Amino acid sequence: MSNTGTEKQTGTPKHPAHNVCWSCKGPVDARALFCDTCNAIQPPGQLDHFTRFGLEPSFIVDIDAIEATYLKQQQLLHPDRFASKSGREQALSSQQAASLNEAFETLKNPVARAHYMMRLSGHEPEGGEGHTVNDPELLMEAMEMREALDDADNRAAVDAIVKDTRQQARACEKDLADAFEKDAFDDAKKLTTRLRYLMKMTEEARAKKSRLAAA
Amino acid sequence: MALLQIHEPGETPLPHEDERQIAVGIDLGTTNSVVAISRDEKPEVLRDKSGGNAIVPSVVYYGEDTPVVGEAARDYINTDASRVVSSVKRLMGRGIEDVKSLAGTLPYHVEVPEKSDGDAADQMAEPMMVRLNVGDRVLTPVEVSADILRALRARAEESLEQTVEKAVITVPAYFDDGARTATKDAAKLAGIEVLRLVNEPTAAALAYGLDNGAEGLYAVYDLGGGTFDISLLKMQKGVFQVKATGGDAALGGDDFDHAIAEHLLSKRKDGGATDELDASDAKRLLKVARKVKEGLTDLDTVEVVVDLNGSETSHEVTRSDFEAMIAKLVSRTTAITEQVLDDADVMPEDVKGVVLVGGSTRVPAVRKAVADLFEQEPLSNIDPDEVVALGAALQAEALTGGSDNLLLDVTPLSLGLETMGGIVEKVIDRNTPIPVAKGQEFTTYQDGQSAMMIHVVQGEREMVDQCRSLARFVLTGIPSMAAGAARIRVQFNVDADGLLTVSAREETTGVEQEVAVKPTYGINEMDMANMLRDSMVHAREDMTLRLLTEARVEAKRNILAVHAAMEADRALLTPEDDKNIADAIAKLEATMAGDDRDAINEAAEALETASRPFAESRMDSRIRQALTGQNVDAVN
Numbered sequence: 001m002s003n004t005g006t007e008k009q010t011g012t013p014k015h016p017a018h019n020v021c022w023s024c025k026g027p028v029d030a031r032a033l034f035c036d037t038c039n040a041i042q043p044p045g046q047l048d049h050f051t052r053f054g055l056e057p058s059f060i061v062d063i064d065a066i067e068a069t070y071l072k073q074q075q076l077l078h079p080d081r082f083a084s085k086s087g088r089e090q091a092l093s094s095q096q097a098a099s100l101n102e103a104f105e106t107l108k109n110p111v112a113r114a115h116y117m118m119r120l121s122g123h124e125p126e127g128g129e130g131h132t133v134n135d136p137e138l139l140m141e142a143m144e145m146r147e148a149l150d151d152a153d154n155r156a157a158v159d160a161i162v163k164d165t166r167q168q169a170r171a172c173e174k175d176l177a178d179a180f181e182k183d184a185f186d187d188a189k190k191l192t193t194r195l196r197y198l199m200k201m202t203e204e205a206r207a208k209k210s211r212l213a214a215a
Numbered sequence: 216m217a218l219l220q221i222h223e224p225g226e227t228p229l230p231h232e233d234e235r236q237i238a239v240g241i242d243l244g245t246t247n248s249v250v251a252i253s254r255d256e257k258p259e260v261l262r263d264k265s266g267g268n269a270i271v272p273s274v275v276y277y278g279e280d281t282p283v284v285g286e287a288a289r290d291y292i293n294t295d296a297s298r299v300v301s302s303v304k305r306l307m308g309r310g311i312e313d314v315k316s317l318a319g320t321l322p323y324h325v326e327v328p329e330k331s332d333g334d335a336a337d338q339m340a341e342p343m344m345v346r347l348n349v350g351d352r353v354l355t356p357v358e359v360s361a362d363i364l365r366a367l368r369a370r371a372e373e374s375l376e377q378t379v380e381k382a383v384i385t386v387p388a389y390f391d392d393g394a395r396t397a398t399k400d401a402a403k404l405a406g407i408e409v410l411r412l413v414n415e416p417t418a419a420a421l422a423y424g425l426d427n428g429a430e431g432l433y434a435v436y437d438l439g440g441g442t443f444d445i446s447l448l449k450m451q452k453g454v455f456q457v458k459a460t461g462g463d464a465a466l467g468g469d470d471f472d473h474a475i476a477e478h479l480l481s482k483r484k485d486g487g488a489t490d491e492l493d494a495s496d497a498k499r500l501l502k503v504a505r506k507v508k509e510g511l512t513d514l515d516t517v518e519v520v521v522d523l524n525g526s527e528t529s530h531e532v533t534r535s536d537f538e539a540m541i542a543k544l545v546s547r548t549t550a551i552t553e554q555v556l557d558d559a560d561v562m563p564e565d566v567k568g569v570v571l572v573g574g575s576t577r578v579p580a581v582r583k584a585v586a587d588l589f590e591q592e593p594l595s596n597i598d599p600d601e602v603v604a605l606g607a608a609l610q611a612e613a614l615t616g617g618s619d620n621l622l623l624d625v626t627p628l629s630l631g632l633e634t635m636g637g638i639v640e641k642v643i644d645r646n647t648p649i650p651v652a653k654g655q656e657f658t659t660y661q662d663g664q665s666a667m668m669i670h671v672v673q674g675e676r677e678m679v680d681q682c683r684s685l686a687r688f689v690l691t692g693i694p695s696m697a698a699g700a701a702r703i704r705v706q707f708n709v710d711a712d713g714l715l716t717v718s719a720r721e722e723t724t725g726v727e728q729e730v731a732v733k734p735t736y737g738i739n740e741m742d743m744a745n746m747l748r749d750s751m752v753h754a755r756e757d758m759t760l761r762l763l764t765e766a767r768v769e770a771k772r773n774i775l776a777v778h779a780a781m782e783a784d785r786a787l788l789t790p791e792d793d794k795n796i797a798d799a800i801a802k803l804e805a806t807m808a809g810d811d812r813d814a815i816n817e818a819a820e821a822l823e824t825a826s827r828p829f830a831e832s833r834m835d836s837r838i839r840q841a842l843t844g845q846n847v848d849a850v851n
Contacts, residue, residue: 018837024776025823025830026784027837037783038776071454075621079650079711083410083614086769094710098652105647206557 019045022088033077033096041077041092044099048120052103057120059180061107070104110173111199114180114192123185126193135190142197149205155212162205169198238381238410238615239371240418240607243360243398245304245467246440246574248273249604250367252375253612258422258605261374269601271370273440274301275362277349284366292502296495298350302469303363305441306345306356307401308393357397361404368405381408383611385603387442388414388627389462391673392685392715399712410614412712415439416446417457417622418606419572422597424450424620431567432458436585436593437603438548439573441467445552447559447566456623459559459646461551466544468508468575474540475504475532479521483528490523499523511537512577538580545584552588558646569593574600624649626709630685633670635660637679642707645675649713654706656722658699666691667703669719690719692726759812766815770807773819774800777826784833792829799825 021028023040031051032042050057053069075081077096082089106112115125145165152158172195179188240258242249247270251260260269268286276288277298283291291299347354364384371379384407386398395412402409416435423429429450437444444462448455479500480490492500503519510517511534520529556563569585571593576582585593597605613620625648631641632655642655659667667690674682693701702722709715720727777796781788788796799822806814 018834018841020834021776023772024780025826026780026833038779040772040776071452071456074623075454078621078623080411080610080614080621086772087765088769089772094650095652097711098650098708101648101651102653206560209557 033073041082041089041096043092044096047099049103049106049116052100053107057117059110059113059117059177061113063108066104066107070100073100110176111192111196114176114188114195117180118185118188118192121183121185123189126189135193138190138194138197142201145197145201149201149208152205152208153212155209158205158209158212162202162209165198165202165205169195169202172198236381236615237375237377237379238383238611239379240604240609240611241364241367241382241384242415242418242604242607243304243363243367243384243386243401244273244439244603245302245442245469246273247271247600248363248367249601250371251601251604251608252371253605253608256609256612256618258608258612260601260604261371263370264373269604271363271367272301273304273363274299275303275359276300277352277354282362284363289502292498296498299498300347300349300354300359301498302441303347303356303359305465305469306347307360308391308395308397309345309356357401358404360398360401364402364405364407368407380406381410381611381615383411383413383418383607383614384409385413385415385418385607387437387439387462387464388416388444388446388457388460389442389464390713391464391628391683392713393683394464395713399714409712410611412714413607413610413622414444414446414457414460414624414627414713415603416444416460416570416572417448417455417624418604418610419570419602420446420448420450420455420606421609421620421622422602422606423568423570423594424455429568432561432565433568433570434552434566434589435570435572436548436552436576437462437572438575438581439467440575441465441469443467443548443551444572445548445555447555447561453620454623455620457625457646457648458561459555460625460627461555461558462627463547463551466547468573468578470544471508471537471541471575471578472501472504474544475507475537476500478532478536478540479504479519479530482530483521483523483526486528488524488526488528492523496523507532508537508578512579534579541578541580545581548581549584549588563589566591570602571595572599572602624711624713626651626713628673629675630671630673630707630709630715631682632657632705633668633672633679639672639674639677639679639682642705643709647709649709650711652706652708654704657703657705659693659696659701659703660698662698663695664698664701665693665695667693667719669705669717671707671715671717685715686717688717688719690721690726692724693721694724694726696723763810763812763815766812766819767807770803770815770819773822774803777822780826780830780833784829784836787832787836788829792826795825796822796829 018027019030019042020026021035021038021040021042023035024038026035026037028035028037028042030045031047034041048057053066055061055066074097077093077100079090079093079097082093085093106116118125145161149158149161152161172191176188176191176195179185179191237252239261240251240253242251249260249269249271251258253259262269271285272289274285274288276283276291276295277300278291278295282288288299289301345356347356347359368379368382382402384398384402386395390398398412399409416437419435419437420433423433430452431450433448433450435444435446435448437446442462442464443466444460446460447458449458450456476497480492483490490496500521500523503521507517507519511532514534516531516533518529518531520527556566566589569589569591571582571585576585576593576595576599582593609618609620610622612618625646626643627645629641629645630643631639634640634657640655643651643653657667668687669690670679670687671685672679672682673685676682690703693703703719704722705717705719707715707717718727777800781793781796799818803815803818803822806818809815
């Protein structure tokens with residue numbers, strides 16, 4: 001099956017103008033979801049997540065607009081639309097829907113989006129699994145936040161922490177957008193790590209809140 | 216027949232009359248099952264011959280003759296309880312280890328299979344599936360479920376007066392991979408092709424959403440006989456998007472019955488009775504307990520007589536007694552609900568409506584707990600016992616006949632791999648939309664390491680032994696390299712049914728291995744084949760028929776594609792190619808009318824050969840156009 005080898009297309013131009021449609025064997029635009037001649041569903045190809053939604057790469061995204069595109073495309077591509085089609089078409093639909101899900105999940109989450117943008121421009125984000133973070137300022141801040149959370153023993157106190165970390169996360173996202181705007185990847189790296197800590201802290205605080213509620 | 220069928224991209228064309236097959240929706244429940252059909256987006260449950268009850272109790276009696284399913288089977292509890300099996304759904308996809316933890320709560324004897332000596336030493340040996348001793352038979356939960364499905368299929372065929380071979384079957388959202396696979400296996404045994412496994416709360420939402428034209432965020436609280444599910448869905452413009460889901464695969468109304476039964480036993484003990492219960496006594500006592508529970512839905516006090524070991528005692532159970540007994544169970548459901556709201560970052564007041572599903576939501580204390588949590592009265596204008604089957608029927612219709620509505624579901628539990636020290640590395644987080652494909656790279660940790668164990672687990676905990684083990688396999692043939700030099704990519708694919716396939720590949724050499732996660736607790740193919748033979752289902756004929764159908768579908772698609780290409784680029788078609796193609800199509804159509812799959816495939820290949828020159832000149836022409844700058848980007 002020719003469509004299983006799509007990952008080998010790296011190295012060729014980013015968007016070759018035409019592929020061969022697997023169904024009618026005629027030409028089909030490399031970015032087309034369906035063949036304009038025979039209507040057969042096409043493999044997802046190697047589009048970057050932004051292009052998949054018709055966007056230029058940018059940290060600032062309109063999630064509602066992306067979601068609208070996402071839902072519209074899922075309406076066309078989801079395996080439920082191909083339940084009575086051939087096995088080949090079902091498999092392609094599953095690949096298309098999975099690519100779409102991955103693109104949406106990545107762009108939706110600011111940390112995933114930042115990591116993705118760095119990799120797109122050839123920068124490896126710091127602080128992945130196994131990598132240590134050595135920004136003493138950030139480590140100190142994280143420690144203080146953790147202590148504050150440990151000390152908080154009622155819902156109101158935890159709530160205040162959730163509110164605070166959320167606010168800081170939002171400010172951090174703004175700085176991050178500026179950094180990407182200026183192609184300042186070193187700053188972006190640091191800010192992404194900080195954002196990751198802030199979001200993790202928010203999550204832990206929320207978990208603590210529900211533990212307090214359950215007790 | 217029209218030469219050319221035109222439809223919008225992605226829109227499923229209506230199948231031809233001869234292919235149109237009816238598909239039903241089945242709610243295969245712990246306590247009760249229901250089958251429904253939908254036509255023109257109007258679903259209805261299928262009732263028994265007398266037009267009465269829609270509910271088929273998920274109870275099977277294994278007497279001398281063919282198994283008896285439903286109400287009639289339940290009646291045998293009083294006379295021949297040891298041959299009656301109920302609540303088998305709790306064992307679907309479960310191994311012996313799981314069942315030990317359920318010990319004492321199961322109303323039947325579970326067989327612990329003995330491993331042969333060879334197996335014991337073999338780490339890779341698959342743990343055995345639970346088997347039940349029923350009378351003189353030994354049955355797997357899959358076989359028992361298949362008997363229930365056969366009965367539902369028979370009811371549908373009788374009521375619709377035609378064969379039914381396709382269905383959408385619902386499963387608890389919280390069912391893990393093993394339980395999902397077991398459910399599919401049961402359907403296969405019953406001769407049913409599963410179009411899709413749909414999560415129960417999602418099906419319920421579909422039934423409500425279409426009925427009420429709902430928009431916004433909805434919670435579905437589903438407390439059935441043996442499972443609890445809570446899902447949060449966003450409904451907008453015909454798309455039902457599951458935002459988060461959670462639950463407990465072993466918490467339900469059965470546990471309420473057990474609480475009452477224990478209460479009654481302790482009252483008898485207070486009165487001086489010493490009860491040694493065998494399995495039959497336990498079943499009868501649970502039946503009494505269930506009656507008490509049901510009575511307390513409308514009454515404040517229920518009088519009950521317990522007759523065990525020849526001693527009759529009478530007891531009074533008040534609603535507040537009952538509520539005290541189940542308080543812990545109910546608060547477990549609300550704690551899980553809060554966790555799911557947290558996962559989705561939603562406050563209870565953001566939820567526009569709460570849908571109640573499952574017979575156990577009739578218990579007033581449950582309704583009150585839900586109303587208190589969400590600060591609103593839950594919706595229940597569709598019968599909570601029927602709503603899941605109605606939603607499944609709608610989805611079955613959508614899959615066979617096309618629909619404007621779409622369900623987007625998520626993985627209920629995180630999927631991951633075992634890494635050094637028994638720590639779980641998550642590859643796919645819970646609540647990720649499906650289908651999903653995700654890979655992760657690993658490396659070797661020893662010089663010259665030639666094999667790597669891939670251990671796939673499901674669950675939220677950090678340590679492997681606290682998660683459910685789904686599959687183990689070994690990637691072999693890794694070439695000799697220094698530690699850390701090999702690049703092993705493990706790829707996880709979860710399909711629209713929520714079923715997982717895992718493959719591993721060494722990137723530098725391309726050595727590859729793949730397993731469909733037929734989990735540890737599923738049934739292996741050999742057992743399946745034996746069961747198919749035993750149950751007299753004509754497996755081979757089914758398979759041949761399926762391949763023939765697939766060949767016809769593929770051939771038809773082929774012809775349509777060639778017609779479309781000829782229509783688009785007629786100018787490039789030489790008279791010779793035109794004739795060759797027309798001949799090949801005529802031949803293919805002739806073979807399609809017959810039953811010879813090989814002939815169809817051959818004729819299809821001949822068509823491909825005949826149309827190749829034409830296809831090549833179409834490609835050439837397009838490339839020439841592009842080179843001369845004439846190309847206009849096709850609309851994406």
